[in-house]
Amino acid sequence: MCATAPNETRNVKSSEHILDKVKSINQGHQGWGTRHTFVVLGFLGFVLCYALRFNLSIAIVKMVHPRSEADSSSSAKFNKTNTVPQSSGSQQICPRKLDNFALSNFTGNMHNSLTNQSFPHVYNSMSERQFDWTEEQQGTLLGGFFWGYVLTQYPGGKLSHVYGPKWVFSCGILITGVLSLIIPVVTVTFDVVGLVIVRFLQGLAEGVTLPSILVMLSHWSxxxxRGRMTNWLLAGIPIGTAVIMIAxxxxxxxxxxxxxxxxxGIATLIWFVFWGLMVFDTPSKHPRITNEELKYIQSNLTGLTTQENIPTPWxxxxxxxxxxxIFIADFGDSWSHYLLHVEIPIYLSSVHGFDIETNGWFSALPQLMNCTLGICVAFLTDFIISRKYLTVITTRRVCSTMALWGASAGFIGMICGGCNTIVAVVSLNFAAAISGTSNSGWVVNHIEIVPNHAGTISGVANSVGNILGFVAPYVTGLILQNNSTLLGWQMALAIPAILSFSVSLFYLAFSSSEEQPWNKPKEEASLESSNMA
Incomplete structure (x- = not known):
């Protein structure tokens, strides 16, 4: 009896600890908490980020002059409505088949009423201004944002670790929004050069956003x-893209x-005020957080150091x-990501003859499906991990493979579908929707393996991946400049199909979910080892 007493005591203490843990978790789940406010405002921040990033993708369809027949020697011919370019060669862009699906009848009448009666002078002087930009110039304009974006990824992560992520994230969005307000005037005054410079500056400002929000997640999730919070935050990416495409x-x-x-730009100014008043760097700095929620969050964070500024173990x-x-998976996915976000409005307009409103809806639908599937998968993966049905790394690998192989299959469907609009739209939606599973894959992986360097790793990964943000539109522009045909688009779509499948194999072979031994400073890691001993 006496021999078993210490074991019984330990078992009782262990049971009490488990009960305390369960109670803490239940308290943390009760009601609306400050972490939920952070997620909602962070979500809206990403909605604005991507609306600001891709507003040019939908606007450029109307900003560019329709091509005349005299231009056919170097690029596609365009009809009078600027929706159906035709090649002068044997390979032709598809004839328009969706007139009966056009959504512009009602808004077209309202457009005439408003612009002719309310503010005809202002509207005619700027809003109907169009530009003679070649396909190559359009590719440069669409990619100009990313020239600046890749340069501030690492600084954004490092600044967030040192000074706190709240203002790094919000000021990046604020500056991007302010620059958006001056784009019309700058473009009309300075044409291509002015617009490229503004887009470059917007990229510099917005480059800090993803690394900084991941630093905040490492403190708040x-x-x-973690899976649900990450997916709700990053759901702002497809939702922001969808909103700007439709609206x-x-x-x-x-x-x-x-x-x-x-x-x-105006929406950004409004959001910035709410973010500044209601969100804080860490739970411990929030003046209105409850003790129960604070204890719940802090007791469920792993791997974070107590040091505020630790050296980067390059x-x-x-x-x-x-x-x-993680780097390679993100790099391979980026080509698909930016082709879907940047080039699809042009693809739907030139290949399948969609008008501007129909184009907006069909460009947005893939993003809405991406968001929906991403959130559903996040809840499912959190459930699977919490019940230990699968290990964390198996879950990450499954989600990553679904995203990369699924995107590859979607692009192949678009290629094989040719002029079949239904096949093209279904394949496009599949490719975009299945990509939403990536947020439960490699996107969240670095928070698990190196939480103290999550911002830095994210910054480097995004710098590498987002090089394709300007390379992909530029290469697509070069392909279409001299081959603006169905074959040209099929060649452009083949690149992400091959790349997505290839990079998934490397991630399957070498990914991990274990905290890396160099995550913590040497002194802190040594102290933990001695305590365990």
């Missing part, structure tokens, strides 16, 4: 909620192309195969 089409038809830049980062697995 309990392990049991942008109607705004342009009603008020002209400058309206999309003005609306997104040698360990660059020699880590699990880190390289």
């Amino acid at each position: 309990p392990v049991e909620e 942008g089409g109607y705004l342009i038809n009603l008020f002209g192309w400058p309206s999309v830049f003005y609306c997104t 040698k360990s980062i660059l020699s880590s195969l699990p880190v390289w697995a």
Whole structure:
């Protein structure tokens, strides 16, 4: 009896600890908490980020002059409505088949009424201004944002670790929004050069946003909620893209192309005020957080150091195969991501003859499906991990493979579908929707393996991946410049199909979910080892 007493005591204490843990978790789940406010405002922040990033993608459809037949020697011919380019060669862009699906009848009448009666002088002087930009110039304009974007990824992560992510994230969005307000005037005054410079500056400002929000997530997301919180935040990416594609089409038809830049800029100013008042760097700095929620969050964070500014272990980062697995997966996915976001409005307009409003809806639908599937998968993966049906790394690999192989299959469907609009739209939606599973894959992986360097790793990964943000539109522009045909688009779509499948194999082979030994400073890691001993 006496021999078993210590074991019984330990068992009782262990049971009490488990009960306390369960009670803490239940308290943390009760009601609306400050972490939920952070997620909602962070979500809206990403909605604005991507609306600001891709407002040009929908506006450029109306900003560019329709091609005349005299231009056919170097690029596609365009009909009078600027929706159906035709090649002079044997390979022709598809004839328009969707007139009966056009959504512009009602808004077209409203457009005429508003612009002719309310503000004809202002509208005619700027809103109907169009530009003679070649396909190559359009590719440069669409990619100009990313020249600046890749340069501030690492600084954004490092600044967030040192000074706190709240203002790094919000000021990046604020500056991007303010610059959006001046785009119409700058473009009309300085043409291509002016617009490229503004887009470059917008990229510099917005480059800090993703690394900084991941630093905040490492402080605010309990392990049991990490997948859901990450997906709700990053759901702003497809939702923001969808909003600008849908609303942008109607705004342009009603008020002209400058309206999309003005609306997104004004919305950013309003959001910034709410973020500044209601969100804080960490739970411990929040003046209105309850003790129960604070304890719940802090007791469910793993791997974070108590030091505020730790050195970046570059040698360990660059020699880590699990880190390289994240880098390469992100790089391969980026081509698909930016082709879907940047080029699809042009593809739907030129290949399938969609008008501006129809274009907006069909460009937005893939993003809405991406968001829906991403959130559903997040809840499912959190459930699977919490019940231990699958290990964390198996879950990450399954989600990553679904995203990359699914996107590849979707692009192949678009290629094989040719001029079949239904096949093209279904394949496009599948490719975009299945990509939403990536937020439960490699996107969240670095918070698990190196939470103290999550912003830095994210910054480097995005710098590498987002190089394709300007390379992909530029290469697509070069392909279509001299081959603006169905074959040209099929060649452009084949690149992400091959790349997505290839990079998934590296991630499957070398990814991990274990905290890396170099995550913590040497002194802190040594202290933990001695305590365990």
